[in-house]
Amino acid sequence: MIEPFDDTYFMQKAIQEAEMAFEKGEIPVGAVIVIDNKIIARGHNLTETLTDVTAHAEMQAITAAANFLGGKYLKGCTLYVTLEPCQMCAGALYWSQISRIVYGARDIERGCINLKTKLHPKTKIEGGILEDKASDILKRFFIMKRNLN
Amino acid sequence: MIEPFDDTYFMQKAIQEAEMAFEKGEIPVGAVIVIDNKIIARGHNLTETLTDVTAHAEMQAITAAANFLGGKYLKGCTLYVTLEPCQMCAGALYWSQISRIVYGARDIERGCINLKTKLHPKTKIEGGILEDKASDILKRFFIMKRNLN
Numbered sequence: 001m002i003e004p005f006d007d008t009y010f011m012q013k014a015i016q017e018a019e020m021a022f023e024k025g026e027i028p029v030g031a032v033i034v035i036d037n038k039i040i041a042r043g044h045n046l047t048e049t050l051t052d053v054t055a056h057a058e059m060q061a062i063t064a065a066a067n068f069l070g071g072k073y074l075k076g077c078t079l080y081v082t083l084e085p086c087q088m089c090a091g092a093l094y095w096s097q098i099s100r101i102v103y104g105a106r107d108i109e110r111g112c113i114n115l116k117t118k119l120h121p122k123t124k125i126e127g128g129i130l131e132d133k134a135s136d137i138l139k140r141f142f143i144m145k146r147n148l149n
Numbered sequence: 150m151i152e153p154f155d156d157t158y159f160m161q162k163a164i165q166e167a168e169m170a171f172e173k174g175e176i177p178v179g180a181v182i183v184i185d186n187k188i189i190a191r192g193h194n195l196t197e198t199l200t201d202v203t204a205h206a207e208m209q210a211i212t213a214a215a216n217f218l219g220g221k222y223l224k225g226c227t228l229y230v231t232l233e234p235c236q237m238c239a240g241a242l243y244w245s246q247i248s249r250i251v252y253g254a255r256d257i258e259r260g261c262i263n264l265k266t267k268l269h270p271k272t273k274i275e276g277g278i279l280e281d282k283a284s285d286i287l288k289r290f291f292i293m294k295r296n297l298n
Contacts, residue, residue, distance in 0.1 A: 051221045052212050053244035054203075063201050072200045087266050088244065091237030095202035117236055118264050 005037040007080070007102055011130045014080040014104070017044040017057060018137050024049055028137045031057040031081040033065040033074065033098075040077070041065035057081060058089035062096055074098040075122070082134035084111035084127060094120050101125040104134025154186040156229070156251055160279040163229040163253070166193040166206060167286050173198055177286045180206040180230040182214040182223065182247075189226070190214035206230060207238035211245055223247040224271070231283035233260035233276060243269050250274040253283025 017030025043060030090112030166179025170193035192209030239261035
């Protein structure tokens with residue numbers, strides 16, 4: 001059976017957001033938030049553009065999704081993000097009570113899994129969707145940055 | 150020696166911000182960010198007003214301080230906040246590399262200390278400044294809320 005709106009489909013949309021960050025010279029991380037197979041929020045890292053450490057892809061998507069829904073809780077929603085969320089974003093996701101988090105690449109050093117950031121009991125997290133693609137764009141970015149310096 | 154700009158002075162300013170949150174029906178938490186004895190940013194909890202779980206006092210103050218400084222790192226700055234930061238705010242403070250965090254009341258259940266949120270190695274954290282006052286405004290708020298329901 002063909003499933004047009006599966007995890008791979010939505011992660012691909014998150015990667016498109018990461019590409020937009022890349023083009024702006026930002027560490028390329030992108031996110032979308034989905035409810036009932038519909039994208040209700042998009043975001044990509046804008047920390048340099050906004051000179052604001054809080055401007056991660058997920059934070060912007062959380063704010064935008066709550067705005068769309070007219071309520072601050074993201075029950076029934078899934079976040080697709082190209083890189084495992086950091087403590088800040090996982091902490092925001094805790095407050096949002098989001099139902100599901102799907103990430104692409106792991107972040108061993110600064111990600112919420114190894115740092116044991118507490119998620120809401122109602123939140124499920126899983127990773128590895130389009131991991132190579134999500135990881136490749138980050139690698140490409142850091143190689144480019146090194147070559148520029 | 151009289152010290153007009155000590156921790157108590159700036160925590161009092163953070164409590165004034167918490168009072169502003171109280172008046173808006175928000176959980177009363179307030180914050181200020183200080184550099185060289187000068188307040189460069191203020192914030193109070195606006196999660197209900199903005200229907201946004203990310204609108205904590207600290208998050209707004211971090212964004213405002215970076216905006217004031219024209220750079221995203223808050224080196225040399227101190228955050229005064231009436232309640233111990235949560236995982237999200239502590240995670241944002243990690244990225245900001247802020248020099249010092251001073252909080253009023255402890256948050257045993259949802260605060261960054263018991264949840265072991267990682268702070269930047271350059272960041273010092275201490276608590277208990279005007280703890281009773283910071284705690285009283287929260288107690289007053291929750292008593293009022295209970296009586297309304």
